[in-house]
Amino acid sequence: MTVESTAARKTARRSGTGGKRATKQADAPAEGQGTAGPAAGRPEDGSGQPEAEAAGKQAAKTAKPAAKTPGAKTAAQAAPKKAAAKKAAPKGSGTSRNAGTTRDAGTKNASSKKTAAKKTAARKPAAPATASPAGAEPVQHELIQLLTPAGERVTHPDYDVDLSAEELRGLYRDMVLTRRFDAEATSLQRQGELGLWASLLGQEAAQIGSARALRDDDYVFPTYREHGVAWCRDVDPTMLLGMFRGVNHGGWDPNTNNFHLYTIVIGSQVLHATGYAMGVAKDGADSAVIGYFGDGASSQGDVSEAFTFASVYNAPVVFFCQNNQWAISEPAERQSRVPIYQRAQGFGFPGVRVDGNDVLACLAVTKAALERARSGQGPMLIEAFTYRMGAHTTADDPTRYRADEEREAWEAKDPIERLRVYLEKEGLADDTFFASLEAENEAVGKRVREAIRTMPDPDTMAIFENVYADGHALVDEERAQFADYLASFADSAEEGR
Numbered sequence: 001m002t003v004e005s006t007a008a009r010k011t012a013r014r015s016g017t018g019g020k021r022a023t024k025q026a027d028a029p030a031e032g033q034g035t036a037g038p039a040a041g042r043p044e045d046g047s048g049q050p051e052a053e054a055a056g057k058q059a060a061k062t063a064k065p066a067a068k069t070p071g072a073k074t075a076a077q078a079a080p081k082k083a084a085a086k087k088a089a090p091k092g093s094g095t096s097r098n099a100g101t102t103r104d105a106g107t108k109n110a111s112s113k114k115t116a117a118k119k120t121a122a123r124k125p126a127a128p129a130t131a132s133p134a135g136a137e138p139v140q141h142e143l144i145q146l147l148t149p150a151g152e153r154v155t156h157p158d159y160d161v162d163l164s165a166e167e168l169r170g171l172y173r174d175m176v177l178t179r180r181f182d183a184e185a186t187s188l189q190r191q192g193e194l195g196l197w198a199s200l201l202g203q204e205a206a207q208i209g210s211a212r213a214l215r216d217d218d219y220v221f222p223t224y225r226e227h228g229v230a231w232c233r234d235v236d237p238t239m240l241l242g243m244f245r246g247v248n249h250g251g252w253d254p255n256t257n258n259f260h261l262y263t264i265v266i267g268s269q270v271l272h273a274t275g276y277a278m279g280v281a282k283d284g285a286d287s288a289v290i291g292y293f294g295d296g297a298s299s300q301g302d303v304s305e306a307f308t309f310a311s312v313y314n315a316p317v318v319f320f321c322q323n324n325q326w327a328i329s330e331p332a333e334r335q336s337r338v339p340i341y342q343r344a345q346g347f348g349f350p351g352v353r354v355d356g357n358d359v360l361a362c363l364a365v366t367k368a369a370l371e372r373a374r375s376g377q378g379p380m381l382i383e384a385f386t387y388r389m390g391a392h393t394t395a396d397d398p399t400r401y402r403a404d405e406e407r408e409a410w411e412a413k414d415p416i417e418r419l420r421v422y423l424e425k426e427g428l429a430d431d432t433f434f435a436s437l438e439a440e441n442e443a444v445g446k447r448v449r450e451a452i453r454t455m456p457d458p459d460t461m462a463i464f465e466n467v468y469a470d471g472h473a474l475v476d477e478e479r480a481q482f483a484d485y486l487a488s489f490a491d492s493a494e495e496g497r
């Protein structure tokens with residue numbers, strides 16, 4: 001893959017059919033960095049006060065706005081204003097009342113639950129991530145929100161979306177089908193069909209909202225959990241399964257959908273995204289790049305280095321951090337003494353925190369950040385405040401380190417449910433619509449199950465292919481050794497290997 005060839009292809013694409021998604025130039029953002037402060041558009045009570053995590057919900061509720069440093073701007077001010085997120089044009093329609101319901105909470109037992117409850121309680125007081133100086137009341141940080149957990153549409157002074165009923169149904173459809181696919185994959189792992197699965201349960205809005213903000217010619221660098229983003233990029237879902245089944249090295253050609261391979265080495269894809277974005281800028285293309293990463297990854301040196309390079313080279317990259325509160329068993333407050341989005345300030349670009357369970361807000365904010373990047377204004381950090389509802393992967397048991405109450409509290413903020421309530425209340429989706437999505441949901445499940453059971457095993461020697469573009473002596477040696485080893489089995493001749 002070369003940046004040059006990709007850029008040429010992109011240009012061809014643009015001059016051909018053009019982007020499927022209409023875009024509008026964002027207003028020029030205010031100068032300055034993303035210093036958080038009290039701001040308008042604070043989400044409704046209980047909808048995602050992140051600081052309750054560190055300071056206790058009650059304290060957070062009664063907290064007064066923090067004093068503003070003279071001249072300091074809020075994160076929202078520093079970020080693009082009035083995001084031209086109109087007509088973000090999510091694809092598709094159809095629907096279902098029932099989002100997939102399979103939940104992977106791991107194995108439970110009474111003693112591990114007790115331990116988890118103790119651990120969760122124990123970590124809270126020791127987490128001053130958002131506390132103010134001694135004696136002062138906790139600082140509240142703005143959480144950008146357009147749809148509350150109760151399904152109420154609210155406004156924000158800096159970010160908005162204006163979507164048709166069809167587009168709203170499309171977002172709902174994306175989230176429902178992605179959840180179903182994810183639930184099927186978890187079940188397939190339990191049945192021994194996959195080696196492992198990393199569930200996205202609970203993070204559908206963060207992924208669908210951000211991915212539907214992308215243009216076709218933008219480029220995505222995902223982690224291993226971005227199944228919703230892959231869905232929006234039209235990557236065949238069975239390709240993702242192939243990787244977790246261990247029958248391919250990643251499965252898809254990144255340049256077909258501008259969706260890079262899943263990356264397991266935590267944080268490294270953020271550097272790749274930045275380097276790629278620097279290339280995009282050098283090519284003079286007007287597309288943008290988005291790099292996904294987690295709260296845990298934010299502690300990696302790679303991410304800090306990516307921030308530095310992106311900032312000083314003004315790279316057209318959006319850093320999209322899904323803060324799902326956990327890095328396997330490590331809570332988010334062990335990653336940072338300040339909210340993650342505020343880190344951007346130190347690197348010289350804006351950072352904002354969005355309700356990661358609000359698909360509309362995620363769409364609006366990401367679209368604004370992408371347009372900002374495309375128009376040469378450099379990187380931006382988006383912290384999507386969300387929750388990993390399931391286990392880290394199917395190899396994990398979260399009941400050993402976190403309390404059920406925490407998960408239950410987040411269930412009330414479910415990203416799919418709040419959009420369903422809104423659609424129904426506003427008469428934007430009827431019974432036929434939900435029934436048709438339910439049928440589609442079942443079809444996805446069936447397709448995935450059939451695909452995995454008919455997926456061919458790779459040739460045993462295929463593991464040595466594509467390691468280096470031009471081959472390597474050590475790989476050749478290992479290949480020969482492995483071939484000898486296989487040949488030592490009595491039945492090797494029958495298998496023809």
Ligand SMILES: Cc1ncc(C[n+]2csc(CCOP(=O)(O)OP(=O)(O)O)c2C)c(N)n1
Nearest residue numbers: 225264265266294295296297324326327328
């Ligand atoms: C460089 C590196 N260190 C450690 C790991 C092991 N590891 C896999 S996932 C993970 C946690 C990542 O947490 P986060 O970034 O919050 O992403 P999430 O899994 O929550 O989506 C770790 C430490 C790894 N894959 N790569």
Ligand SMILES: [Mg+2]
Nearest residue numbers: 294295326327
């Ligand atoms: Mg995490």
